[in-house]
Amino acid sequence: MPAGGCAYRVHVPLHVTGLWLPVWRPVRRETGSLGAGLLLEPGAEALVYTCSGGDCGAEVVVEGERIGRAPSVLEELWRLLGGPRARVTVDLPVPLAVGYAASAAVALAVAAGEAALRGMSLEEAAALAHEAEVAAGTGLGDVAAMYMGRGLELRLAPGAPGLARVASYPVPARRLYSLELGRMTTEEMHRGLGDRLHVLAAPRLARLARRPSLERFLEEARGFSTEAGFAPPRLAEALDSLVDAGLLLGWYAKKKVVVAVPSPGAEDEARDALERLAGEHGLKLRSHSPAPAPLTIQPC
Numbered sequence: 001m002p003a004g005g006c007a008y009r010v011h012v013p014l015h016v017t018g019l020w021l022p023v024w025r026p027v028r029r030e031t032g033s034l035g036a037g038l039l040l041e042p043g044a045e046a047l048v049y050t051c052s053g054g055d056c057g058a059e060v061v062v063e064g065e066r067i068g069r070a071p072s073v074l075e076e077l078w079r080l081l082g083g084p085r086a087r088v089t090v091d092l093p094v095p096l097a098v099g100y101a102a103s104a105a106v107a108l109a110v111a112a113g114e115a116a117l118r119g120m121s122l123e124e125a126a127a128l129a130h131e132a133e134v135a136a137g138t139g140l141g142d143v144a145a146m147y148m149g150r151g152l153e154l155r156l157a158p159g160a161p162g163l164a165r166v167a168s169y170p171v172p173a174r175r176l177y178s179l180e181l182g183r184m185t186t187e188e189m190h191r192g193l194g195d196r197l198h199v200l201a202a203p204r205l206a207r208l209a210r211r212p213s214l215e216r217f218l219e220e221a222r223g224f225s226t227e228a229g230f231a232p233p234r235l236a237e238a239l240d241s242l243v244d245a246g247l248l249l250g251w252y253a254k255k256k257v258v259v260a261v262p263s264p265g266a267e268d269e270a271r272d273a274l275e276r277l278a279g280e281h282g283l284k285l286r287s288h289s290p291a292p293a294p295l296t297i298q299p300c
């Protein structure tokens with residue numbers, strides 16, 4: 001930890017996409033995705049310090065354990081910034097490469113910290129974090145969602161903050177749950193999906209965009225998850241039966257994370273049922289709340 005106190009505190013919500021359509025453009029700032037996802041708390045918490053020379057850079061702590069090497073997205077970000085000029089410590093409440101868009105949260109937190117000390121606008125910093133995500137192959141729509149969205153977000157125009165258009169809808173649940181099935185990088189996921197991604201996601205996204213609601217999002221994202229093979233069939237059956245029993249409003253999976261939204265008033269019962277399911281399948285259960293705000297930054 002640097003000797004002086006921190007200058008800024010940055011908070012970035014997590015994001016789990018349920019549907020996405022990559023939009024590739026010659027320029028990384030314009031590349032992105034159309035799609036929809038849920039923004040979740042707790043998110044990444046970062047402390048920003050002034051630094052000199054070898055002190056500058058980032059430290060990423062995952063569930064209390066400092067990781068040995070910085071995620072690749074930070075190498076891309078620093079290349080765009082001409083090297084680090086701040087010391088940023090980022091605390092993540094979830095692991096990397098599961099599906100919580102942890103890589104984007106780290107990039108955005110570090111970019112916001114760098115911007116604050118350099119007098120750069122937050123929007124420009126967020127655009128650089130987006131470009132770094134695209135260059136690293138770790139995300140397309142996560143930075144825009146985290147910078148602009150809250151609750152349920154729909155990405156209506158692709159690209160970096162400044163170009164993307166994001167519509168947000170409040171999520172009427174105090175608690176949401178996630179189950180972790182293992183690790184999968186974004187690169188592995190896209191390699192596995194190949195051309196099927198467009199065929200599976202496009203009609204579902206079009207239906208959601210016509211009549212956006214949490215229920216429709218969950219229905220379309222669940223359908224996509226099962227078609228894409230993110231949810232093992234036995235687990236999908238068990239989750240569907242919790243929906244049929246009225247405990248869950250819905251669920252979906254992306255990469256190796258399942259998000260389950262309880263029915264209004266059934267949060268405790270849903271948690272008990274998910275705890276049993278997690279035990280049976282040897283999975284990690286986490287509790288979240290819908291993020292009420294996008295990225296925030298304040299003096300320490």
Ligand SMILES: Nc1ncnc2c1ncn2[C@@H]1O[C@H](COP(=O)(O)OP(=O)(O)O)[C@@H](O)[C@H]1O
Binds near residue numbers: 070096097136138187
């Ligand atoms: N223990 C680790 N230390 C450093 N980097 C890691 C570690 N585990 C995963 N990574 C990197 O973190 C990034 C995770 O990004 P991504 O696959 O998009 O997943 P996420 O959904 O968490 O953003 C990848 O670049 C991956 O190589």
Ligand SMILES: CC(C)(COP(=O)(O)O)[C@@H](O)C(=O)O
Binds near residue numbers: 139141
């Ligand atoms: C799906 C993804 C391309 C990657 O998301 P993650 O695996 O969380 O890094 C995301 O950025 C999106 O555009 O929706």
